[in-house]
Amino acid sequence: MPGPRSWGPAGDPVKRRPNSRRLGRHWLFCVLAGEIVAGKRLIIPFFLNQEGCVRRCIFCNQHIISGAKKTDARSGLAETVAAYLATAGSRPDRTVQIAFYGGSFTSLELSKQNEYLRCGQQFIAQGVVHSLRLSTRPDSLDQDGCRRLQAFGVRTVELGVQSLNDRVLAVCNRGHDAAVALAAVKLVKDQGFETGVQLMLGLPGQSRESFQETVEKTIAAGPDFVRLYPAVVLRHTPWELRLGDADYQPLSLAAAVEWCGWALKVFKPAGIPVVRMGLHPSDGLIAPGNIVAGPYHPAFGELVKSYLFREKVIDILGKLVLDRQSRLEKGRRISVSVGLHRADVSAFVGHQRANLPEYCRRLEGIDIGWHVDRRQHRGEFACVANEGRLVDHCSVFS
Numbered sequence: 436m437p438g439p440r441s442w443g444p445a446g447d448p449v450k451r452r453p454n455s456r457r458l459g460r461h462w463l464f465c466v467l468a469g470e471i472v473a474g475k476r477l478i479i480p481f482f483l484n485q486e487g488c489v490r491r492c493i494f495c496n497q498h499i500i501s502g503a504k505k506t507d508a509r510s511g512l513a514e515t516v517a518a519y520l521a522t523a524g525s526r527p528d529r530t531v532q533i534a535f536y537g538g539s540f541t542s543l544e545l546s547k548q549n550e551y552l553r554c555g556q557q558f559i560a561q562g563v564v565h566s567l568r569l570s571t572r573p574d575s576l577d578q579d580g581c582r583r584l585q586a587f588g589v590r591t592v593e594l595g596v597q598s599l600n601d602r603v604l605a606v607c608n609r610g611h612d613a614a615v616a617l618a619a620v621k622l623v624k625d626q627g628f629e630t631g632v633q634l635m636l637g638l639p640g641q642s643r644e645s646f647q648e649t650v651e652k653t654i655a656a657g658p659d660f661v662r663l664y665p666a667v668v669l670r671h672t673p674w675e676l677r678l679g680d681a682d683y684q685p686l687s688l689a690a691a692v693e694w695c696g697w698a699l700k701v702f703k704p705a706g707i708p709v710v711r712m713g714l715h716p717s718d719g720l721i722a723p724g725n726i727v728a729g730p731y732h733p734a735f736g737e738l739v740k741s742y743l744f745r746e747k748v749i750d751i752l753g754k755l756v757l758d759r760q761s762r763l764e765k766g767r768r769i770s771v772s773v774g775l776h777r778a779d780v781s782a783f784v785g786h787q788r789a790n791l792p793e794y795c796r797r798l799e800g801i802d803i804g805w806h807v808d809r810r811q812h813r814g815e816f817a818c819v820a821n822e823g824r825l826v827d828h829c830s831v832f833s
């Protein structure tokens with residue numbers, strides 16, 4: 436049971452410090468050791484720098500996003516794999532994938548595709564890598580192509596869908612419509628690949644409604660996972676040149692967090708994991724001047740989770756406690772401690788403790804503290820007042 440140590444002192448009701456080093460460690464780990472999905476998979480990214488792209492999407496500059504230099508396939512891949520494996524160490528319970536990202540893999544010349552795939556296959560043969568994955572355009576895949584990828588050991592295909600609204604796709608110069616993207620998701624799924632869909636929010640021409648429609652259509656298409664990227668304006672992109680136009684304004688950071696939070700709450704009950712929110716803070720991306728405008732934040736995913744916690748806690752406590760307060764002596768303060776899964780404390784507190792003043796401001800008359808509660812799962816919380824438990828297993832996704 437939570438003890439009295441959980442309560443904040445009078446006048447400073449919220450006193451626990453977040454684990455301020457967690458974010459730093461997470462960021463460092465991503466940079467050095469690749470991306471871990473569900474703690475059991477190491478993904479080693481190898482960036483293609485827009486190779487294979489038959490047209491230029493209005494928002495894209497992969498040279499900046501990846502920060503990677505163009506390199507020879509064989510030596511570059513060998514170096515990358517060796518560096519990542521050395522940093523991450525070996526773990527028998529972990530699967531390792533080489534990922535070809537940052538281009539349109541299946542639009543590359545066949546000889547080039549095969550060169551990359553053979554390089555990857557060698558690591559599979561050596562037993563240090565289990566399979567390959569790649570991202571590509573939805574309009575550059577067919578059944579024969581899928582079979583060829585499978586023969587080389589590709590197990591995961593991520594489709595750069597971005598939007599399922601025809602107008603948005605046209606404004607962004609994608610060169611295909613939503614029907615093509617949905618057909619590609621079906622093809623990849625039917626061929627037995629683990630299927631990922633990459634979506635963007637805040638694209639030129641995209642309204643909140645069209646983003647929501649895209650999310651709903653994506654859920655109906657049933658991919659295995661999604662990634663959500665707020666659209667930012669990068670240097671040397673066609674979007675940068677249109678930035679003076681009212682129709683080409685990016686989202687604010689607050690709006691992007693809110694849109695993404697909504698999407699997370701919709702994908703979660705549909706059983707579709709959101710494995711990434713926000714661009715990876717590569718050296719190229721964070722170099723001065725490369726982000727011209729838009730909702731970039733190095734810990735965007737943390738901001739979204741913090742937003743969900745803040746809004747849900749305030750909503751629940753606002754209703755429960757203030758209702759109780761109205762039945763008690765007028766003006767009496769109520770103390771509440773929020774019970775959290777250990778890993779959710781930072782989301783409750785907020786990035787750089789930003790949620791704490793919000794709790795104080797919007798929950799007048801309530802002294803709020805928190806404690807770790809082993810009974811809560813990730814994304815859940817309990818609220819405990821002096822008189823007892825007010826609510827239990829309340830999900831921020833509901």
Ligand code: SF4
Nearest residue numbers: 488491492495537538
């Ligand atoms: S978004 Fe994808 S398809 Fe478009 S230019 Fe960038 S890498 Fe190529």
